[in-house]
Amino acid sequence: MAQNKVGIMDTTLRDGHQSLWATRMKTEDMFPVLEMLDQVGFASVEMWGGATFDTCLRYLNEDPWNRLQLIRKYMPNTKLQMLLRGQNLVGYRHYADDVVVEFLKRTIDNGMDIVRVFDGLNDIRNMELAMRTVKEAGGHVQGTVVYSISPVHNLDTYVSFTKELLEVGIDSLCIKDMAGILAPYEAFELVKRLKEFVDVPIQLHTHYTTGMASMTLLKAIEAGVDVVDCALSPLALGTSQPAVEPMVAVLQGTPYDTGLDLDLISKISEKMTAIKDKYPQSKNTSIYQVNTNVLRYQMPGGMISNFISQLGDQIDRLPEVLNEVPRVREDLGYPPLVTPFSQMVGSQSFMNIIAGERYKMVSNEVKNYLMGHYGRAPGHIDEAFRRRIIGNDAEVITVRPADVLEPELEAARKEVALYMEKEEDISSYALFQQVALKYLKERESRKYNIDFELAEKAKQGGYPV
Helix, strand or coil: CCCCCCCEEEEEHHHHHHHCCCCCHHHHCHHHHHHHHHCCCCCCEEEEEEEEHHHHHCCCCHHHHHHHHHHHHCCCCEEEEEECCCCHHCCCCCCCCHHHHHHHHHHHHHCCCEEEEEECCCCCHHHHHHHHHHCCCEEEEEEEEEECCCCCEEEEHHHHHHHHHHHHCCEEEEEECCCCCCHHHHHHHHHHHHHHCCCCEEEEEECCCCCCCCCCCCCCHHHHCCCCEEECCHHHHCCCCCCCCHHHHCCCCCCHHHHCCCCCCHHHHHHHHHCCCCCCCCCCCHCCCCCCCCCHHHCCCCHHHHHHHHHHHHHHHHHHHHHHHHHHHCCCCCCCCCCHHHHHHHHHHHHHHHHCCCCCCCHHHHHHHHHCCCCCCCCCCHHHHHHHHHHCCCCCCCCHHHHHHHHHHHHHHHHHHHHHHEEEEEEHHHHHHHHHHHHHHHCCCCCCCCCCCCHHHHHCCCCCC
C-alpha cells in the first residue's frame, strides 16, 4: 500500500530557539517570516507552550497571549501547535483543576489549534483533565508518549501507555524523544508496533544532540510515521531538531514526498539567518556539537544550554554535573528527563557537585516529587533514601496529585484585579505569580507594547531585522 505524503511540523518558533537560545527569540523577530511560513504548507507550526510563556514574561517583557494572537493573525492558513506539560500547563508545578480549565479555554479561544499534552512521568492521571478540556473547547488533542531509556522503560511500556491515551480519546499521537536518544532501528520497531493498533496519526519528535535524529526520522517514516518535527536550518541541528530542508530534499520523488516547496523554505531560512545574527547565543558552538554521551545522561538540549549558563566561570565542571545526572535519576526512580524533571534532576545534580556532597542541599521540588506530588515514579525509590530527604513524618500521597490542591483561580483574580486589562491576565498570574505581577505592573510604563501596529510595520519592512 502506498504511503501518504509525510507531514512536517516546523519547530523554529518554539523548540528550535528553546533548545539553542534558551527560548530568547523575541516576537518582533518572528514577524518578518510569519506570512512566508504560512505559505509553506507545514502540517503545523509549533510556536507556543514549553518555556515560551515563562520566558516572554520573565526575560522579554512580552505578553505571551499577545504573541499567540499576532501569530494567529499573520498565519491564518496554518495549524498552530503548542506544547503543554499536562497538569503543569506551561509551568513547573501542578496547578489546580480550575486553573487548567481556564488556561486551556483561553488558549483555544485565542487561536491555538493543536495542543500536544504530555506528562514527564507518563502518568495518565496528570493528563486526562487537560486532554478533555482541549477537546471540549474545540481543539485537537495530541497525546504524548515520553520516550526514555532505563531499566523500567521498554517497547511494551510504551505500547501499554499508548493504549491508555487512546482510551481517554486523542486526535493524534506523539512520540516525544526530548534528548535525541531514540535510535533509528528502535524508532522503526516502536512505530511499527504502534501502527498495528493506533488509528490516529503518529508524530515523532526528537533532537539532534546525539547526531542520530535525521536517521531516526527516516527509519520512522519507513515504518509509517505520519508527521515528523524539524526546524528551519538556521535553528536546527545541535540540541535542536533535524533541519527541514534536507528532510524535504531526501523525501522528494519518493512515496513519502512532503510536497513542500524547497525554494520557498530556503528563502525563509535566509531571513532567519539574518535574525540569528542578532542573538549572541547562536555563537555558542558547544550546543551544535554531536555528543553521544547524551545516551548516558539523557539531558534534553534546552537544559544543557541552561547548565552552561548557570556554571559561568565554572564551565569546566560541566562533565562532573552531567556524570551526576544518571546517578540522581536512578535515585529518583528513573523519571524521563523532560520538563519539569530535567530541571529537577539537573538542578539536584548541579547542587550535588557544587556543594561537594550528595544531597547536602535538596530542592523543594525534589522533596515534593518524593512525596508523590508530581505523580507515580516509573521505577522503585529506596525508602531509606526517601525518608532521608523528606523526613520520617512527611506524608507520601498516592492519589492524583491535583486532587490535593485547592482551587486557585478566584484568589488569582482578586490579587491581579488592580493591574488586569483582560481575562488572560488572570491565567498569567495564576501560573507565574511574581513574574507576571511584575510584568503587569510595568506594562504601561514600557516604551512600547508588541501590538498589531508594530507587526504591520515589520511585515512591510519598516522594522529592522
